[in-house]
Every structure is written in C-alpha cells, then in structure tokens.
Amino acid sequence: EKGRTLLLLSFSLPIALSTAVDIVSVWLDKFVVSVYLGTAALGVFYVGAMEIPFVAVLLTSIYGVVSPVLSSHHHRGDAAGFADLVKKTILFTAKFIWPLWIYLLVFADRLIPAVFGDGYEASLAPFRVYLMMMPLRVALYGTIVIALGRPRIVLWSAAGALLLNFVLNIILVTRMGLAGPALAPVISSY
Numbered sequence: 437e438k439g440r441t442l443l444l445l446s447f448s449l450p451i452a453l454s455t456a457v458d459i460v461s462v463w464l465d466k467f468v469v470s471v472y473l474g475t476a477a478l479g480v481f482y483v484g485a486m487e488i489p490f491v492a493v494l495l496t497s498i499y500g501v502v503s504p505v506l507s508s509h510h511h512r513g514d515a516a517g518f519a520d521l522v523k524k525t526i527l528f529t530a531k532f533i534w535p536l537w538i539y540l541l542v543f544a545d546r547l548i549p550a551v552f553g554d555g556y557e558a559s560l561a562p563f564r565v566y567l568m569m570m571p572l573r574v575a576l577y578g579t580i581v582i583a584l585g586r587p588r589i590v591l592w593s594a595a596g597a598l599l600l601n602f603v604l605n606i607i608l609v610t611r612m613g614l615a616g617p618a619l620a621p622v623i624s625s626y
Contacts, residue, residue, distance in 0.1 A: 450591035451582060457594040461601050461624070465617035468605040477614060483552050484559030485566055485618050488540070491533060491573055498529055499576040506583035522580055530574040537570040562618035569625050600624040 465485060470478040502525050509518035540547065541564060548559050578590040601624035608616025 447585075447587055450587040454578065454587070454591040454594040457591070457598050461594070461598045461621065464598070464601055465605055465621055468609050468617050468620075469614065472609045473614070480556060480558045481562055481614050481617065483556050484548065484562035484564075484614075486563070487566060487569060487573075488536070491536070491570065494532065495529060495573055495576055498525065499579045503579050503583055506580065507585075510584055518583075522575070526575045533570055533574050537567060540570075541567050558614060561615045565615055565618035565622055568622045572625055597624040 466478060466482060469481045469485075473481075502521060506518055506521055509515075509521060544560055544563055544567070548556050548563060552559070578593075581587070581589050581593075601620050604620035604623055605617050608620050610616070612619065
C-alpha cells in the first residue's frame with residue numbers, strides 16, 4: 437500500500453507542478469509589461485494578450501475523454517492504436533481550431549473594437565501575436581506525454597519554456613514594446 441501511494445505521488449506531483457509552472461508562465465508577460473511599460477500599457481496589453489478561452493475548454497474536454505483511451509493503448513503496448521488515436525484527435529480538433537484561427541486573424545481589427553470598444557487599437561498587435569499559438573492547440577502535448585507515463589518530461593518542458601519565456605520577455609519588451617512580451621510566450625510555446 438505504501439509503495440503504491442509513493443508511485444501515485446511520483447506520477448501526480450510532476451503534473452501538479454507543471455500546472456503551477458504553466459500558471460506562472462501565463463501571467464509572466466503581463467507582469468513584465470506592468471514593470472517595464474507601466475499600468476496604462478498593461479491595460480491595453482491585457483485586452484490583446486489572451487488566448488481564446490473556449491478553445492482551452494474545448495480541447496481540455498476532448499483530451500479528457502481521449503486520455504484514458506491513450507493510456508490503455510500504451511499499457512497494452514498498442515503503439516499503432518495510440519498513434520492512430522492521436523492522429524484522429526488532432527485532425528478532429530484542427531477542424532474547429534484552424535478555421536477559427538484564420539477568422540480571428542483576418543477580422544481581429546473589427547473584433548477587438550466590437551468587443552472592447554474604441555481606444556484599444558494598440559491591443560491588436562498582441563492579440564494577433566497570441567493567435568499564433570492557436571495552431572499548436574490542436575494537440576495537448578502534455579496529455580499525450582502523460583498517457584505515455586512520462587509526467588516528468590511535461591514538468592521539465594514547462595520549466596524550460598518558463599525560463600525561455602522569462603528571458604525573451606525581458607529582452608523583447610525593451611526592443612519591441614507591447615509586441616515583445618506577446619511574442620515571448622509564443623516562441624517559448626513552440
């Protein structure tokens with residue numbers, strides 16, 4: 437019983453820590469903007485520097501259903517079934533994500549004023565930069581790696597992305613203004 441508890445803890449702890457690292461990473465660019473560019477710039481940046489919320493909800497729901505099946509394929513040693521399910525899931529999510537991504541990219545200059553009102557034109561640059569993460573969102577790579585039984589890889593990847601995000605934020609905010617802190621998480625995500 438004690439060995440099983442330790443095994444579960446050694447599996448779940450990296451997942452919990454990677455989630456905490458991801459939360460810090462999401463807020464890092466906003467912190468850097470507030471420190472380097474001030475609170476007025478933060479308000480404008482905050483409007484544009486966002487991922488579309490329902491995309492994360494959709495993907496989490498899809499991969500929440502797929503994850504146990506992926507794990508069962510892995511535990512049975514069914515690499516072909518695992519790869520086929522990953523491929524089908526990516527293709528399924530891409531049908532929703534990619535058209536939405538193109539639509540938002542094309543009509544961002546109309547969408548931001550319609551949702552937030554006039555005066556947020558400077559939010560368009562961070563918004564369009566953040567949209568560059570949407571093609572990545574067709575797959576929840578962490579879920580796939582966790583289904584392979586390797587949660588520590590997810591933690592180390594999240595920590596590495598956070599470190600790169602931090603360094604890029606500091607470098608790019610001084611060189612590019614509002615677009616720099618938006619570009620940093622995109623680069624670190626890729």
